[in-house]
Amino acid sequence: MQISEPTGKYAKRPPIVSVMGHVDHGKTSLLDAIRKTNVADKEYAGITQHIGAYQAFYKDNPITFIDTPGHEAFAAMRARGGKAADIVVLVVAGTEGVMPQTREAIAHARSGGAKIIVALTKCDLEGFDAQKTKQQLAQENVLAEDWGGDIICVDVSAKTGSNIDKLLESIVTLADLMELKAEPNGEIEALIIEAKVDSKKGAVATAIIKNGTLKVGDEVSAGRKTAKIKLLSDFLGKPVKEAGPGTPVEILGFKEPPSIGDTVVQKGSLLESLSQEQNRVEIVGKNTKKKVSVVLKADTQGTLEAVKTSLAKIAVESPVANFSLEFLSTGTGDIAYGDVLMADSAKGVVLGFAAKANTSVMDLAESHGVIVKNFQTIYELIDYVEKLLSGALSIEEQKVKGRAEVLKTFKLESGDVILGCKVIAGILKEEQKIYIYNKNPADLKKEDEPVYTGNIKKIKEGKNDVASVAKGKECGLLLKPQYTEVQTGYYIEVR
Numbered sequence: 001m002q003i004s005e006p007t008g009k010y011a012k013r014p015p016i017v018s019v020m021g022h023v024d025h026g027k028t029s030l031l032d033a034i035r036k037t038n039v040a041d042k043e044y045a046g047i048t049q050h051i052g053a054y055q056a057f058y059k060d061n062p063i064t065f066i067d068t069p070g071h072e073a074f075a076a077m078r079a080r081g082g083k084a085a086d087i088v089v090l091v092v093a094g095t096e097g098v099m100p101q102t103r104e105a106i107a108h109a110r111s112g113g114a115k116i117i118v119a120l121t122k123c124d125l126e127g128f129d130a131q132k133t134k135q136q137l138a139q140e141n142v143l144a145e146d147w148g149g150d151i152i153c154v155d156v157s158a159k160t161g162s163n164i165d166k167l168l169e170s171i172v173t174l175a176d177l178m179e180l181k182a183e184p185n186g187e188i189e190a191l192i193i194e195a196k197v198d199s200k201k202g203a204v205a206t207a208i209i210k211n212g213t214l215k216v217g218d219e220v221s222a223g224r225k226t227a228k229i230k231l232l233s234d235f236l237g238k239p240v241k242e243a244g245p246g247t248p249v250e251i252l253g254f255k256e257p258p259s260i261g262d263t264v265v266q267k268g269s270l271l272e273s274l275s276q277e278q279n280r281v282e283i284v285g286k287n288t289k290k291k292v293s294v295v296l297k298a299d300t301q302g303t304l305e306a307v308k309t310s311l312a313k314i315a316v317e318s319p320v321a322n323f324s325l326e327f328l329s330t331g332t333g334d335i336a337y338g339d340v341l342m343a344d345s346a347k348g349v350v351l352g353f354a355a356k357a358n359t360s361v362m363d364l365a366e367s368h369g370v371i372v373k374n375f376q377t378i379y380e381l382i383d384y385v386e387k388l389l390s391g392a393l394s395i396e397e398q399k400v401k402g403r404a405e406v407l408k409t410f411k412l413e414s415g416d417v418i419l420g421c422k423v424i425a426g427i428l429k430e431e432q433k434i435y436i437y438n439k440n441p442a443d444l445k446k447e448d449e450p451v452y453t454g455n456i457k458k459i460k461e462g463k464n465d466v467a468s469v470a471k472g473k474e475c476g477l478l479l480k481p482q483y484t485e486v487q488t489g490y491y492i493e494v495r
Contacts, residue, residue: 323388340368
């Protein structure tokens with residue numbers, strides 16, 4: 001797409017839209033329905049490659065859709081202070097309502113500062129209940145227009161195509177209200193949404209132009225990676241000489257793939273120095289190959305600086321520090337959705353000093369497996385971080401509530417089976433619900449199912465009955481219901 005020359009300095013640019021929602025709620029079907037009916041020149045069927053984004057048109061108004069796992073782009077760009085999309089289409093099946101990944105998508109949209117439009121999918125199916133779903137959304141503070149809010153909700157069916165045009169019209173209307181503009185003749189600024197190494201092409205990056213016009217032959221940088229652009233391809237796979245604001249484009253010319261969320265800028269420009277400064281994550285310590293990543297929040301700026309200085313000193317001076325400390329972000333105020341998502345993107349931890357985190361933020365952290373710790377004294381915080389940096393305390397291990405390996409099994413005269421176990425992480429307690437796997441839970445894939453689900457009826461440590469047993473201890477477990485097929489080398493997991 002070419003943007004016409006503006007009468008002034010700025011011109012209208014297409015909105016950048018990400019479609020997000022719970023698995024099986026129709027996100028992929030909705031994207032496919034939009035592509036089939038609204039992609040430029042009906043050429044999508046002829047696309048020979050997939051570049052992670054495409055453009056659809058509604059009454060000659062272009063809309064750029066990010067067609068990647070939206071949460072990855074959002075988390076990575078949020079971590080770099082960027083913005084993945086202008087608008088998030090939140091896909092919610094009107095037959096099922098709000099689900100865990102719906103809440104996650106809402107959190108991503110809010111953390112990225114995107115506007116939300118709700119697509120209530122599967123309106124052609126029996127059991128579709130728009131009002132019930134809107135009530136559930138209201139509980140997540142997503143208020144539809146007919147519920148006293150300002151969120152546009154559209155009933156759609158990807159199967160029949162019902163209201164697809166209405167959804168696109170809503171996107172265009174909202175984009176007009178947002179007054180999205182760019183400077184086609186200004187400095188290049190683009191966002192990397194995908195990057196990989198192709199066996200035939202080498203390093204390949206997909207970007208969306210936010211400002212300026214990217215041309216073949218331009219020398220650019222993205223993060224710490226540089227390129228002289230050899231080839232630009234549009235979302236249809238066709239070579240183009242240049243790409244203007246709002247355009248998704250594939251770039252060839254990088255020797256190494258840049259990172260998702262990096263900003264593409266003209267080499268030697270003012271934006272390059274600013275971008276490198278923004279993308280520079282601060283790492284302190286002696287071993288930069290092994291690091292602990294943290295998001296640090298405090299109640300005041302003065303406290304924040306004092307805490308950060310103390311933690312940096314540990315990383316540099318402590319004789320037991322085997323890891324470096326990576327500050328993903330530091331700031332004042334309450335712990336927010338964005339802090340959790342940023343820590344999640346880097347497999348890190350959120351540390352607060354007199355910083356609050358509300359229930360919804362903690363629920364998000366739990367769903368992502370992100371550790372959020374808040375401290376009231378500097379001594380407790382320093383002690384905790386020192387344990388992390390020494391390796392005595394593992395972030396991954398802290399996510400485990402309880403885990404044990406089955407070492408032996410004993411069958412009693414009563415018929416009861418006792419499991420001789422060693423606790424390798426967390427704590428096991430009486431009455432806890434447990435899951436037994438025939439492999440180490442650390443190696444589980446999404447499709448792996450437990451071979452047993454039940455509860456701990458009794459715990460013995462030596463000859464004594466105990467209420468709980470901690471990491472490093474051996475114990476005997478009696479389960480309810482009985483599980484007689486357990487074998488040595490099986491694992492017990494508490495969630």
